[in-house]
Amino acid sequence: MTKKLLFQFDTDPTPSVFDVVVGYDGGADHIAGYGGVTPDNVGAYVDGTIYTRGGSEKKSTAIFVGGGDMAAGEAVYDAVQKRFFGPFRVSTMLDSNGSNTTAAAGVALAVKALGGDVKDKKAVILAGTGPVGMRSAAMLAKEGATVAITGRDLGKTQKAADAIEKRFGVKVEAIEAKDEAARKAAVSGANLVFSAGAIGFELLSEANWSSEASIEIVVDYNAQPPLGIGGIDAMDKAKERHGKLALGALGLGGLKLKLHRTLIGKLFEAADQSFDADEIYALAKEMA
Structure with missing residues (x-):
């Protein structure tokens, strides 16, 4: 053989x-x-x-x-x-x-949890200038969502947005978000919030997403505490929290x-x- x-x-x-x-x-x-x-x-x-x-x-x-x-x-x-x-x-x-398999799993599970259709929904990828965030943004945009990525530097974030458009043929918005107040403002009105930041940084506290009425699902790619999104668990797999769904890194890891x-x-x-x-x-x- x-x-x-x-x-x-x-x-x-x-x-x-x-x-x-x-x-x-x-x-x-x-x-x-x-x-x-x-x-x-x-x-x-x-x-x-x-x-x-x-x-x-x-x-x-x-x-x-x-x-x-x-x-x-x-x-x-x-x-x-x-x-x-x-x-x-x-x-x-x-x-x-x-990056490809992680982003694909996260986006696929999020889309499934929301009934299989995210067309015209607003998605925000916090710290979305890395490969997992950029892949997630592209996949969501191809699903018909309106997508934005955030980063601490607008020039770097716009460069990532341009790279997504060049490779995948979809447009995403670049948002400068240097601190949590800016990140809270970025997710205002969003339906899907993803956290794709580096290990060891909480990007969004529990208070700053749990009270946002528009948010339907939060997804965090970081398995090591502190998680990027406060108040969820890495094992969460479409678990309801504060009337929203939560998906953690280990929940999508399977x-x-x-x-x-x-x-x-x-x-x-x-x-x-x-x-x-x-x-x-x-x-x-x-x-x-």
């Missing part, structure tokens, strides 16, 4: 242990991890995957692009795709820092891991699949 080989191209110096474990749990027979991968050196690695097997055996080779930096991962992923031609290709997946494992398995079903944000979110909606 042809072995299912997963080649992990990591932009960090050392390949992610987390991604290796999930790769095996997803069905790979063997994982070869390479650190320090860049668009300049990835070509030789790709050539090794596409010229060694033919016919039905080719689907048993796949590429996973990871690392802590989504921008670097995107550059490597694009370089991988450009290396392919004709039948000389293998299936690929991009999930730097778990779907995130299941999604990651399922995608690894799907890599080996054919030799021409590409799983980036859009494809990963589509699967998350099916699985939610």
Whole structure:
């Protein structure tokens, strides 16, 4: 039987242990991890995957692009795709820092909790300039929501909004929010509030969201206390709090891991699949 080989191209110096474990749990027979991968050196690695097997055996080779930096991962992923031609290709997946699977799980569960339709609802992603926040913003905007991302610096936040539009073809608003008072103002009138900030910072206190009548659901991607949104629990999975629904990082983590494992398995079903944000979110909606 042809072995299912997963080649992990990591932009960090050392390949992610987390991604290796999930790769095996997803069905790979063997994982070869390479650190320090860049668009300049990835070509030789790709050539090794596409010229060694033919016919039905080719689907048993796949590429996973990871690392802590989504921008670097995107550059490597694009370089991988450009290396392919004709039948000389293998299936690929991009999930730097778990950003695609995490955002897909969070948005899919939030949309499901609100009845499957967020068209014309207002969504605000607090600290939305990082990869998870940017992915979440794009997915929500594609669902028809009116989306804004916040950040401490307007220039950086606008740059993130522009990057979302360039890559995903949707517009999101950039809001400068340097302190909690500004973040409270940003979520005024919002229906969905996501927190995508760094570990160790509460972005919105319980008092500043529990009293906002428009909010229907709050979603926090941070599993370590203090959480980004005060007054919820990391284990919350559409739990009612103050007349609203709460979704915590561990509450959505089950779907995130299941999604990651399922995608690894799907890599080996054919030799021409590409799983980036859009494809990963589509699967998350099916699985939610």
